[in-house]
Amino acid sequence: MADEENAYTFATTATRQVNLGLDDDGFKMWRGERLPEVTLAYESWGELSAAADNAIIIFTGLSPSAHAASSPLDPSPGWWEYMIGPGKAIDTDRFFVVCANSLGGCYGSTGPGSINPETGQCYGADFPDVTVEDIASSGYHLMRELGVGKLHAAVGSSMGGMSSIAYAMQYPGEINYVISISAATRALPLTIALRSLQREIIRSDPDWNQGRYGDDSKPLVGMSLARKLGLVSYRAADEWNSKFDRSRLPAEKLSGKRFGHEFEIENYLEYNAQKFTNSFDPNSYLYLSRTMDWFDIAEHGDSLDDGMSKLDVRRALVVGVTTDILFPPRQQREIADLMQATGTAVDYVEIDSVNGHDAFLIDDEHFSPVVKKFLDESL
Amino acid sequence: MADEENAYTFATTATRQVNLGLDDDGFKMWRGERLPEVTLAYESWGELSAAADNAIIIFTGLSPSAHAASSPLDPSPGWWEYMIGPGKAIDTDRFFVVCANSLGGCYGSTGPGSINPETGQCYGADFPDVTVEDIASSGYHLMRELGVGKLHAAVGSSMGGMSSIAYAMQYPGEINYVISISAATRALPLTIALRSLQREIIRSDPDWNQGRYGDDSKPLVGMSLARKLGLVSYRAADEWNSKFDRSRLPAEKLSGKRFGHEFEIENYLEYNAQKFTNSFDPNSYLYLSRTMDWFDIAEHGDSLDDGMSKLDVRRALVVGVTTDILFPPRQQREIADLMQATGTAVDYVEIDSVNGHDAFLIDDEHFSPVVKKFLDESL
Numbered sequence: 001m002a003d004e005e006n007a008y009t010f011a012t013t014a015t016r017q018v019n020l021g022l023d024d025d026g027f028k029m030w031r032g033e034r035l036p037e038v039t040l041a042y043e044s045w046g047e048l049s050a051a052a053d054n055a056i057i058i059f060t061g062l063s064p065s066a067h068a069a070s071s072p073l074d075p076s077p078g079w080w081e082y083m084i085g086p087g088k089a090i091d092t093d094r095f096f097v098v099c100a101n102s103l104g105g106c107y108g109s110t111g112p113g114s115i116n117p118e119t120g121q122c123y124g125a126d127f128p129d130v131t132v133e134d135i136a137s138s139g140y141h142l143m144r145e146l147g148v149g150k151l152h153a154a155v156g157s158s159m160g161g162m163s164s165i166a167y168a169m170q171y172p173g174e175i176n177y178v179i180s181i182s183a184a185t186r187a188l189p190l191t192i193a194l195r196s197l198q199r200e201i202i203r204s205d206p207d208w209n210q211g212r213y214g215d216d217s218k219p220l221v222g223m224s225l226a227r228k229l230g231l232v233s234y235r236a237a238d239e240w241n242s243k244f245d246r247s248r249l250p251a252e253k254l255s256g257k258r259f260g261h262e263f264e265i266e267n268y269l270e271y272n273a274q275k276f277t278n279s280f281d282p283n284s285y286l287y288l289s290r291t292m293d294w295f296d297i298a299e300h301g302d303s304l305d306d307g308m309s310k311l312d313v314r315r316a317l318v319v320g321v322t323t324d325i326l327f328p329p330r331q332q333r334e335i336a337d338l339m340q341a342t343g344t345a346v347d348y349v350e351i352d353s354v355n356g357h358d359a360f361l362i363d364d365e366h367f368s369p370v371v372k373k374f375l376d377e378s379l
Numbered sequence: 380m381a382d383e384e385n386a387y388t389f390a391t392t393a394t395r396q397v398n399l400g401l402d403d404d405g406f407k408m409w410r411g412e413r414l415p416e417v418t419l420a421y422e423s424w425g426e427l428s429a430a431a432d433n434a435i436i437i438f439t440g441l442s443p444s445a446h447a448a449s450s451p452l453d454p455s456p457g458w459w460e461y462m463i464g465p466g467k468a469i470d471t472d473r474f475f476v477v478c479a480n481s482l483g484g485c486y487g488s489t490g491p492g493s494i495n496p497e498t499g500q501c502y503g504a505d506f507p508d509v510t511v512e513d514i515a516s517s518g519y520h521l522m523r524e525l526g527v528g529k530l531h532a533a534v535g536s537s538m539g540g541m542s543s544i545a546y547a548m549q550y551p552g553e554i555n556y557v558i559s560i561s562a563a564t565r566a567l568p569l570t571i572a573l574r575s576l577q578r579e580i581i582r583s584d585p586d587w588n589q590g591r592y593g594d595d596s597k598p599l600v601g602m603s604l605a606r607k608l609g610l611v612s613y614r615a616a617d618e619w620n621s622k623f624d625r626s627r628l629p630a631e632k633l634s635g636k637r638f639g640h641e642f643e644i645e646n647y648l649e650y651n652a653q654k655f656t657n658s659f660d661p662n663s664y665l666y667l668s669r670t671m672d673w674f675d676i677a678e679h680g681d682s683l684d685d686g687m688s689k690l691d692v693r694r695a696l697v698v699g700v701t702t703d704i705l706f707p708p709r710q711q712r713e714i715a716d717l718m719q720a721t722g723t724a725v726d727y728v729e730i731d732s733v734n735g736h737d738a739f740l741i742d743d744e745h746f747s748p749v750v751k752k753f754l755d756e757s758l
Contacts, residue, residue, distance in 0.1 A: 125637045189619035189644035193611050196645045197604065199638050201580065204600050211637065221583050225576065229608065232572050237707070240568035246675065258504045258590065259578050259665050263672070265568035266575045286638050293642070296625065325704070328616070 014043045014074035015066050015101075017108055020141040027138070033128030036117050040142045041108025042066045042100040043074075045084060046092035048147060055148040056090060057139050058099035059156030059163035062230075062288045063280060065107035068099040082364035089372035090155065094379070098146060102159075103138040104130035104288050106281035112211065113281045123283075125211025130287045132159065132295040136166035140174070150174050153378065155371070157181035157360040158327065159288065162295045165311075165335070169300045172312035177378050179371065181319040181360050184331045185304055185338060186296035191326050194233045195289045198226035202282050211283050223282050227273040236323035236356035240265060297338070309342040316346045317374040319360075319367070326357040347374060393422045393453035394445050394480075396487055399520040406517070412507030415496050419521045420487025421445045421479040422453075424463060425471035427526060434527040435469060436518050437478035438535030438542035441609075441667045442659060444486035447478040461743035468751035469534065473758070477525060481538075482517040483509035483666045491590065491662035502662075504590025509666045511538065511674040515545035519553070529553050532757065534750070536560035536739040537706065538667065541674045544690075544714070548679045551691035556757050558750065560698040560739050563710045564683055564717060565675035570705050573612050574668045577605035581661050590662050602661050606652040615702035615735035619644060676717070688721040695725045696753040698739075698746070705736040726753060 020027065020038045027035040043066045048055060058068050058080070069084035069092075070077055084090045084097055101109040104127070112127035136154075143151060154164035154175055161183025168178045187195075202208055205222025213219060247264040254260065261267055300307035316339050320332025329350050336348035351366045353359040360367055399406065399417045406414040422445045427434060437447050437459070448463035448471075449456055459478075463469045469476055480488040483506070491506035515533075522530060533543035533554055540562025547557045566574075581587055584601025592598060626643040633639065640646055679686035695718050699711025708729050715727035730745045732738040739746055 186625060188616060188625070189623040189642070190611065190616040192625075192642050193607075193619070193644050193648060196640065196642070197607050197611065197648075200607075201604055203638055204604060206585070225580055225583060228572075228576050228579075232569065232576065237567060237569040237704075240572070244568040246565060246567070246571075259582055259669065261575065263568070263571050263575070265572050269572060269576075290638065325616075 014071050015041050015108055016043070017041050018142065018145050020138065021145060022141070027134075027141075029128055030131040030133035030137075031129045035110060035128060038103060038110045038138055038141070039108070039114075040100045040103065040110070040138055042098055042142060043068065043071065043078075044099075044146070045069055045071055045097045046095050048096040052148055053150065053152060054094060055096045055098065055143060055146075055151050056153045056155060057143060057151060057167070058084070058090075058097065059135065059139060059154060059160035059167075060099065060102055061156075061158040061160050062285070062292075063276070064101075065105075066099050066101045069097075079361065082368060083371065089368040090375065091372075095152065095375075096148070098143065100139060100142055102135050102163075102288060104135070104284060104291070106284040109138075111281065112283035112287055125283060125286075127283065127287060130291055132162045132166050132291045133170060135159070135291065136163045136170055139163065139167060140171055150176065153177035153179060153375070155179040155181075156183070158183060158357065159292050162292065165297065166295070168313050168316075169297070169307060169310040172310055176314045177374075178311070178313050178316040179319070179374065180316065180335060181367075182321055182324055182327050182332070182357055183335065184295075184327045185308070185334055186298065187293050188331070191233075192293045194229065194326070195293055198229050199286050199289055201226045201229065202286060208282060211286075213282070219282050220277050223277040223280070223285065224270075224273040226285065227276045228269045231269055231272055233326050234356055234358040236325070236354055238323065239354040239356065242354070244268065304338055305342055308338045308344070311339065311342065311344045313344060315374075315378065316344050317371070318346060318348045319370060320348075320350045321356065321359040322350060322352045323354055324357045324359070393450050394420050394487055395422070396420050397521065397524050399517065400524060401520070406513075406520075408507055409510040409512035409516075410508045414489060414507060417482060417489045417517055417520070418487070418493070419479045419482065419489070419517055421477055421521060422447065422450065422457075423478075423525070424448055424450055424476045425474050427475040431527055432529065432531060433473060434475045434477065434522060434525075434530050435532045435534060436522060436530060436546070437463070437469075437476065438514065438518060438533060438539035438546075439478065439481055440535075440537040440539050441664070441671075442655070443480075444484075445478050445480045448476075458740065461747060462750065468747040469754065470751075474531065474754075475527070477522065479518060479521055481514050481542075481667060483514070483663060483670070485660035485663040488517075490660065491666055492660045504662060504665075506662065506666060509670055511541045511545050511670045512549060514538070514670065515542045515549055518542065518546060519550055529555065532556035532558060532754070534558040534560075535562070537562060537736065538671050541671065544676065545674070547692050547695075548676070548686060548689040551689055555693045556753075557690070557692050557695040558698070558753065559695065559714060560746075561700055561703050561706050561711065561736055562714065563671075563674075563706045564687070564713055565677065566672050567710070570612075571672045573608065573705070574672055577608050578665050578668055580605045580608065581665060587661060590665075592661070598661050599656050602656040602659070602664065603649075603652040605664065606655045607648045610648055610651055612705050613735055613737040615704070615733055617702065618733040618735065621733070623647065683717055684721055687717045687723070690718065690721065690723045692723060694753075694757065695723050696749070697725060697727045698749060699727075699729045700735065700738040701729060701731045702733055703736045703738070
């Protein structure tokens, strides 16, 4: 799957870094701390119109880089290659499309792996608490840097869907359309448990060392195990049933270790975890994973309704996937119902895909028409 | 929940140990190895009839001891207290009920923590491969020791359900009734992945040390993390939504550690994992966990149908739980359909419970009537 293969590439040839123009207090964060300066790595596709009214920001899930799609500067496929490009659902002939590596990430944006300019040391686990709201507001500042005022749309899945909604709540009147895919008004205990356990697995690796590790001493074992648990929660049983069933590894792939891997599914997880582990910063994983546990629309007001009523957009699109166990369809309907109840016009689409929470990365056939229709009608 | 609290007690006052009467070759195992001797720890309730025709064996899931129910010898509640006793669904006024700690376990039966009589050393990870079939056949030998020939019934859930079916396949004509709850004809990739990951988490703990650890140097961190993942897979989202929602820990329970626990669900998992970790042998966990990945009814013949056609029982009861994500209802229907197609009379019941895979441990209200009806009709 090309889209997955390239999801975690930091594509230097097309990626730009920009220092957000902040006042002397720096970047004020949602939970009260501050960052003296913030750099965001981003890529863009298409041209900003003269009226600066055709900009779309893509907010990512936990792990992708800014390289959402190929471009002349970097022809390698991006993590949402099928969705973004000339004539595609997010049509770069019409829209000026921007995707940033998340604040707190490790592909060129300020995060725990960055140097704190006030100490000259790497932040590590002293990086301040990052929230979905901070990711959204760093995106807001980025778009200002790029000459954009009011956004045409914010689009995102999973953590990115939360960021899109947060953008609209935090900047009412500054955005016309919102697309939220496989997100949640707030996480429920099962998914908090799954993410908490991933974080605890990383923290339990002695090499994590309270977040102080070097490039040659990363907690790779913990990262690999955590990533495998993530992958299990991102996909759906039926997809794996048809892809792997009970296929065994051929003899030459058996490690001979006691309790070693025997099934193809174990090998698949190993391969994908290793690929990820070698390119992602463990502290970024901890910080970004936790943003999804914390996010709660009710914290934007007295209640979920009150929080969601902050929205002032023309229309929203909410998309859920039938086989998503992390943020299941009922949580997507909850978002849509809440929008409707608080005065936002909303389209709700439930996609019948076998690909679980990760469907948006893979399922071109189902996702492209839904996003295309919504954006076509927005013009 | 009293049943859960006591699920892992090795209740010495009522538990008996018996050496299985084996020939000079010892205990021949399904995958070809052998054990020179096998001790099983068991408890029993009720009296064997003069005709020795009222015996029921209870096969456990991965972790319980033989203490399935209280008795005058040990009045503490057992792990299936609601189900077994005078006048209860498994009525000890009628039946002679036996429950053994599984072969490979750590509550008094021969397992990796036992001494190998041929070396005088603890088996550790040199213990031979244990399978569901071995657990079933050790149960067969135990019942012979206790004067039972043909069983009235075998009853089990999860791994125990597989063991019940294995008993009936391995000893056709030696059993009249089978009850299989939340089991599978064979495990599918998602559950293989979930169990494989638990095992890898334990193996990755440096204290596991290839299975060689002392009482004071067990891989407790790995065990705790593995158990948490197990618990997540055993329960259902809705149960936790109503029990925990997004409740936060009170300030005095916060550890102050970076990325430490903040939500009640995290504390619940911690409490339950610690309780388990302190009483269960990590190597037993590895061996017994793997039995469920390996079990495949098709290995008892040329195909699933051929394997299941080995059954020669009067009737079977297959029970599934709507919210079970580990062995979902469709896998229960598969068992029942396969029995039906291969000539076994079968009752199939799908229980609408919020308790997921663990429902049989908790949901007296739904489970007792189903088991009671089936066993009443068997007389």
